[in-house]
Amino acid sequence: MTRPRLYRRGRTAAATAATAGLLALNAPWAGANTVEGPQFSPAAVVDTQQWSAARASDELDFDLLDAQPISVGDAMHLRFLLHNPTSSTVDDLQITSRRGDAVASTDSAREQLAGGAFPYFGASTTADSLAPEETKEVELIVPTALADETTLAIDEPGAYPLMFTLTGSRDGQATSFAEERLIYDVAPSATPEPGQEPEQATPQPDQAVQQDPPQQHALTVVYPITSEIDIVPGDTGGEGLILSNDNLASELAEGGRLSALLDSYFSHNLRGAGCVALDPALIDTVDRMARGYTVNQTRPSVAQRPQRLRDSWFDSDRDTRGEPGTGSQAAAAWLARLKNLDCTMTMPWANSDASAVAHTNNGFLKYEATQRGAETIERITGKPVSTDLLAVGSGYISQSLDVPTLVANNSQWKGRAATFDASLGALLAHTGSKPQTVGYSNPQLRYDYSMDSGLSRALSGAAGLSVAARAGDTVAKLPNYQGESAAQAALDAAQSLVDSGTSTARGVAQLPIEDQDSAQPGSPYADPAAFSDAEIVRVEQQARYTDDLTNIMVNDPSIALTRYGFTLPLRRGLISSFSITDRATSAQFSEAVATSNERLEKQSEMLRELRDSVSLIPPGNVYTRVSESSPLLIVAENGLPLPVEARMLYEASDDSVLNTPATVRIPAKGSITVSMTASMPNDTDRSDIRLWLATPNESTISQPINIAVQTRAGILSVYGVGVIAALALVLATLFRLGKKKKNRRQR
Known part of the structure; x- marks a missing residue:
């Protein structure tokens, strides 16, 4: 009987030892994902260690392209893809097969994939050299029967952890470039060994247990x-x-x-x-x-x-x-x-x-x-x-x-x-x-x-x-x-x-x-x-x-x-x-975070645009009130596809009061003229007012507009000042002209 070889190479052994050291500081591997897990704690700050605590990264691309199902005693027929993404040529490439003991749980399977030892060596093949950016396919046949040479010696069905290593040299230095790991399911043998009865084709560790019907589990x-x-x-x-x-x-x-x-x-x-x-x-x-x-x-x-026709003549929206x-x-x-x-x-x-x-x-x-x-x-x-x-x-x-x-x-x-x-x-x-x-x-x-x-x-x-x-x-x-x-x-x-x-x-x-x-x-x-x-x-x-x-x-x-x-x-x-x-x-992860941020930014822009489509349009910067009952007219516009009900809120520079309606209903995709009156203190000729639309709970909707409200007395005062200034200018001009004439006569 050919026994599988036990051997450890530097890179895998070092990785295994490092992983084992990490595990020794924490809960046992077998309890890694049981219900009785470690104590709960708040999520920590995301770092590299949270994403990857095991296995070093590969230098070359090394991928399994094809692997057919096998039974006990069959040889594995495998095909790999090799690619050199580096700027250096690699030489003397070799692919080597290795395995570990069959796993009996998914915890064990994950342990092997993360940091298994893979002590049993099997067949290998060479792949020559690989130039920068060169790609090639390599086939590997791995015997598994006990009687074969360079065999992985799999004599029982089960799920076996496999590792394929890609080694070689670069600049004369031996290097381990990449690894490929997987769990491979080996089925019971379909044909009996020579001298065996068909029912004995697959040896079992406990023949007494084998006689009992297998227990069924729910799936x-x-x-x-x-x-x-x-x-x-x-x-x-x-x-x-x-x-x-x-x-x-x-x-x-x-x-x-x-x-x-x-x-x-x-x-x-x-x-x-x-x-x-x-x-x-x-x-x-x-x-x-x-x-x-x-x-x-x-x-x-x-x-x-709505856009005016002449504004759309050179519009490129159709593009x-x-x-x-x-x-x-x-x-x-x-x-x-x-x-x-x-x-x-x-x-x-x-x-x-x-x-x-x-x-x-x-x-x-x-x-x-x-x-x-x-x-x-x-x-x-x-x-x-x-x-x-x-x-x-x-x-x-x-x-x-x-x-x-x-x-x-x-x-x-x-x-x-x-x-x-x-x-x-x-x-x-x-x-x-x-x-x-x-x-x-x-x-x-x-x-x-x-x-x-x-x-x-x-x-x-x-x-x-x-x-x-x-x-x-x-x-x-x-x-x-x-x-x-x-x-x-x-x-x-x-x-x-x-x-x-x-x-x-x-x-x-x-x-x-x-x-x-x-x-x-x-x-x-x-x-x-x-x-x-x-x-x-x-x-x-x-x-x-x-x-x-x-x-x-x-x-x-x-x-x-x-x-x-x-x-x-x-x-x-x-x-x-x-x-x-x-x-x-x-x-x-980083790209997903950036995409999420971009989505939220564009969502925010749309929300702002929708809120800004509900707005107030003042008739002008200054509104003159002829009497206390003179209406102040403001246009409320709605660009939304549904009617809007809003409140009109304001701030005045003095004790002026705007008699606003309780709510304003603005039709969908339309506008409405809102009429209100202003009550101003008797000693005030002008009041500056900021006005805006708000939700029923007084959250701001529209951008504020600024208007100035003044009385007729204020207008007269302004006009009076203007007349006096004009008269003063005329008198000053006449005085200067008269003075010039007097100077000429004296000459």
């Missing part, structure tokens, strides 16, 4: 579907959909990511174990796309004043109106397929951080983010959701919500919740094109997951799902933003578990819901993607301004649009700024 799979929704900020009710790009159309088209996710789900029969968690913002946007939309970088003003979107048919076809889903549930609107939304203390935002989704999905698909559980993307909640949630089983919460396997959820979150660092994961096991190829991460996720399901009842929550291959691999594993009888399907509606009133709800660890207090306060402020804008408008039976419907897209835009789709990915 539930939550399958989220979301995407980036690039609606141009400042959207309001009654307006057409404007997207900043047409990427969503590509995802919805045949072969696109969203289409492929539905293909994968429909091609598997999980017998009731699966449920699709839909992002209601995505469903609503696709529904609007199906009715036609525009692609443009800017949004036209909804409160623009900035954008182009019609190309995805309407694909959107309609994709929505039609949604109606065939056997189970649906809802995510928070735009995959937003539900806790951050709730922290704004704005009831409208909270409702739209966490409760509007079920209504939206039913309205568009014609079918109610299968459960009222909310699949929060963060995996935990730190604020109380009005609906039950699906959270990680190592978190604490206030209210009602069902739980999923936190360790498996953290492993599955590695997969896809946007690998996520979930806040409920142990920081000691975090690293830049994109160092491993998408295929390796997909295989690891599928293997982890199998390991967890074989160990006990499992609720597997797949990542928020799924990649096609990773989703396919996870569903393949789930169907294999159900078909083999290892797992029995349990619908998401059957999950036990627990009431909890934790004093410290939230994640057991610091979340690097958590929103800061400053970000939350900024959204809270804009939400308050949006509420004020809503309150100054009144519904009109002759206008189909309501005031809430008009400002609803603005609220949804604020919720979208809390999206964690890109924010939870370390490589895209």
